[in-house]
Amino acid sequence: MELKLENVTKRYGNTVALDGLSVTFHEGIYGILGANGAGKSTMMNLISDNIKRDGGSVTYNGKDIIALGDKFRAVLGYMPQQQGIYERMTAESFVSYIGRLKGLKGRELREQTAQVLKLTNLEGVRHKAVGQFSGGMKQRALLAQALLGDPKVLILDEPTAGLDPRERIRIREFIKELSADRIVLLATHIVSDIESISDYVLMLKKGRLIGIDTPSALISSLPESWTPVSGRPSLEDVYLCFIGDR
C-alpha cells in the first residue's frame, strides 16, 4: 500500500501553501508537525481532494486519486480540523448517516455504528444531539465517523484536541492499534502525541517538507548546543529548534 505525493504545489493567491511537496507514505503512523499555516491542513485537504492542486500528483498504489475517485474515497477515513458537524443529528444518526455516505448498509452499518460509538466512548450519549456535545465529545464523534468502513488511509487533523488526558491517551493507543495495516496521517499541535505513537514524523515549514524521519532519529539530530526545554531532549525540542525559529 502506497500513497505518494509528488511535487505537489498549492497556492492561495500569492501565498504558497505547499511548495513542491514530495513524500511517500506506507503502512504506519505519520505525525505531521508544523506551525500554523505550514501547510498541514492543505496537504490533508489535497489528499482528500477537497481543494484543487496547482501542480504535482497524488497517487494511491500508483494511480492518481482523482482518477480513482470513489474507489479512493472508499478506502479513506477523514477527520477534518474544523468541528463542522450536523448539530441537530444525534451521535448515532450522525455516524450512521456518514456510514450511508461510505456505502455501508443494513446490519453492517448498524454493527459498525455501534462499534465506533463504543470505541470513542459515545455509546452512553448516542441519542443526544451532537449540537449539545462539549468540544471533546464532538471531536470523538468526528473521529468515530472517520473510523467507519475500515479505511486503509486515515487522515486525522487534530484528533485529540479538546480531549481530557485520559481520553487522549485512550484514543492515541487506539490509533496506534489501527496503524498495523493502514496509513495514518496525524496532524496535531500536541507534540507528545506524535512522539509517543508516530512511526515517522514529517516536518513542514512554510509549505515545504523540511524533514521526515523517526521521532528518535529527529531527537538525536538536535545540535549539541541545544538546551532541552524540559530536562531531556524531546520532539518538542525538535519542533522548537527546526520549526519554531528559536
Added chain:
Amino acid sequence: MSEWKRVFSDTRRLILALTVTALCAVLFLSSLLYRIEPGAFGDMIAAQKAARTIYSQCENKNCGEIIALCDEITAKISAYCSYINGGITYADENGTFDDVEAYISETFPRLISLSDDAYAVNRFGGVLLTAVNEIRAEAEHIDGYGDYLSSIEKQAQVMSGVGIFQGSVEHDGFTSANIKKTADDYAAMRDVEVIFGSGAAVEHWISYSYADYFFLVMIVLIVLAFLEDRKGGLWHVIRSCKNGRTSLGITRLEILICGSLISTFLIYCVPLMLSCAVSGGIGDIQRPIQSLVSFRSCTAAVSVLGWLLRYFFLKVLSGVFIGLLFWCVLGTLSSPQFSLAVLGAVLVSEYALYEFIPAGNALDIFKYLNVFSYIRISDLYTDYVNINMFGKALGVRGVMLSVMICAVLGLAVFAVLIQARRRPEGHRSILSGIDAMLNRFLDIIRIRLSLGGWEMYKSLVYGGGIIIAAAVVILGGSLDFRGIVPVNGGDYVYNALVIDREGVIDDSFDEYVERIRESDAGAELANVAERLERDADAVRERATAGGYEPWLVYETNYRIYFGDYAASVQRLNGTAAILFTVFLCVSGITYEYQSGTVYMVRSLKRGRGALLTRKLLAAALFAVIAWASVYLREISDFIAYCQPKTFSAPVQNLGALSQFPLRITIGQYILLLNALRLVMLTSVSFISLFIGSFTKNVLGAYLLGTAALVLPAVLTVLGLDVMKYFSLVLPVSAAELLWGMGGGSVIYALPWAVAAALGIAAVILTRKRWVGEEKRLRPHTTVTTKTDHWKNL
C-alpha cells in the same frame, strides 16, 4: 449601548425586518387594490381616485340622499359595463343610455378611455361599485344607528321579561347579567352623534388581518435576538461580566419596548398611511368612532383620532406583552431546540383555543385571555362581547386590558429575574429526558434510512422543510384559479344551449337544433338555435379541413381556466408555484455549508455524485409538492366547477386552439400543460439548488433565491411587463404560452426550451461545484523538491 447596537444593527435581522415590512405593505396594497393584475396598477389607483370623487358628491347630503345617489351611480356604472360587455343599451328611470354615457364621461372619464377593453372596464367598474356599496353601507349605518341602539335596549327589555330568564335559575346568573350589562352599555351610547365621512381608509386598514401575523414575526425576531448568546455559547461569558445580569435584563426590556414601538410603526402606521393615500384620508378625525360601520358595536366613547392613538398604544403594549411571554418561555428553558418546540406547542394550543371555542361559551376566558386575541386587538373595539366570570358578565375589553397590564408588569419582572438568575448549566431538565426518549425512538428509524431518505429527512426536519411544505399546502388553498368572464347578457341562452349539447357534432346535433326550432319558445330561442347551427357548421368545416372529429365545446370554461381570461391568474399562480419551489429547495446544498461538513462529506465514497443525485431527487420531489399545491388544486377546481364532458374532443375544436400544432384531445392538452408545468418547476428546483450553493447559510440562500427567481416573477405580476423576459413565470404557468400556440406558432415553445436549458445547466454546474471533475487538475508542473534541505540542517 452595545446591546442596543447588537440587536438593531445586525444585518440579517435588519434585512428580515425590512423584508417583513415590505411584504406587509405590498400585500396590503394588493388587497386594497383588489388584487394587483398585470399592467393594472395605474388603472386600480385611478379607480380608487375616482371612487374618492363619489365621497365628494355625498358632501352636504343627508343619509337618504346619499343612499339614493349611490343607487343611481350603481345603476349607471352597471348600465355602462353591460353596454361595453354585451352591446346592450337600455333606459330606465335614471334616463336614457346617452344620459348614462354623458354622466360617466363627465364623472369617470378613465372608464370611457378603457372602453376598448371590456376586461379593464369590468375591473375598473368593479372597484367603483365596491366603493359605492361601501359608501351606501356607511350611510345606512349612520341613518340607522339610533334605531340600532333602540333595538338593543328593546331586545334587552323583551328578554328580561321572558320567563326562561326571569324565573329560571339563571335569572341571577350570567345570561341575565349579560342582558342587563348590554342594555346599560348601549344606553350610554345614546348621546353619541355619528357623522358621515370618509371611513374607507380605516375600514380597509383594520380588515387587513395579515398585519397582526407580520407584527408577531417582528416581535419574535426581537426576542430571538436576546437568546443568540445562548446559541453561540457566549452565555457563560456574558453572565460573568459586570453588567451581564440584571442590568442586561433591563436593557433588553427597554429594547423590547422600543422594538414593539418600531414594529407598530412599520407594520400598522405604514399601511394606514398607504390606505389614507389611496382612499383619500380618514375624514373628520374628531367624529365618534361609531361613525365607522365596523365600530357599530363599539361601546367606548371615543373619537376616531382618540381610538387610533389608543389602538397604537395598545399595539405597542400587546407587542411588549407577547414578547415578554415568549422571552419568559424561551428563557426559562436551557435547550434552544426544546424551548422553540415548547413555544410552538404553546402557540398551536393557543390558536386552537382561540379558533374553536365559540363566543358566549363558559370557556370564554381561554378564548379571550389568549395570545391570538391580544394579537388581534382591534376586535376589542369592533366586537361587543361580555365574558362569563363566575356568573358575572364582564366586558371582554376591560378584562383583557386589565390582565394585559398586570401581565406585562409581572412578566417584565420575571424576564429580568430570568436574565439575572438563570444559570447556563446544572439544571435538571425533564424535557431533556423526553428529548432522549424521542431521539431513542427516532434513531431506530433514522439508522434505517437510505441515502435518499436521509436527504428528505434532513431537508424536511432539520432544514424546517416540513413547516414550509405545510405552509405551501395551506397557502395553496387560498389561490384563485378562474379568470374574470365579461358578462354578456345576450349570451346567456346561447351558453346554456352549448353547455346542454356539448359533444360530437353529428346527426343528433341537427335533430337537437331542429327540436329547438320546432318548440314554441319564441323567436328569441329560434335565433339562438340558428346561431348555434351556424357556429357548429363553422366547426364542422374547420374539422373537415383539419381532418379531425367536430365537437361542440363550451369554450368559455377553458378560457377562464387556461386561456386569455385567466392570464393574470395564471401569472399569479405561477409566481406562487415558483415561490413554493424556491423555499422548499434552495437550502438543499447550503445546509452542508452552514454545518461546515462539506470537506468531510466530500471525502466520503458516496459523498459526491451519489449524494448530489439524492439532493436533486429530493429537489424534484419538492417541485412535485409545489406543483400539486397549486396545479393539482387547479385541476380539481376545474373539474368541480366545469364538470367537463369534452376531454375526448380534439383540442382544435376550441376556436382559440384551432391551429394547435399537435393532434391531441382536450384532456391530453391539459395533461401536457401540467406535465410542462411539472418539468418547469423541476427546472426551477434545480436552479434554486444551484443558487443556494453560492451561500454559506440558509437565510442567505432564501434571500438569494427570492431575489433571483421570485422577485422577477412578482414584478411581472405587478405589471412590469418587461420582467417576463427575465422571469420563469411564463414557462412555469405554461397556460399563456400553450394557449398562444393555438394560432399555430411554435415560437411560444422557446421560453420552455430556455427554462429547461437553464435547469440542465444548473445541474451540470452544481455537479461541477460539488463533485468536481478530473479536468480541474491542471497540467503537471515540475517544481524542484526542497526536501534535501533536511540534509543541510
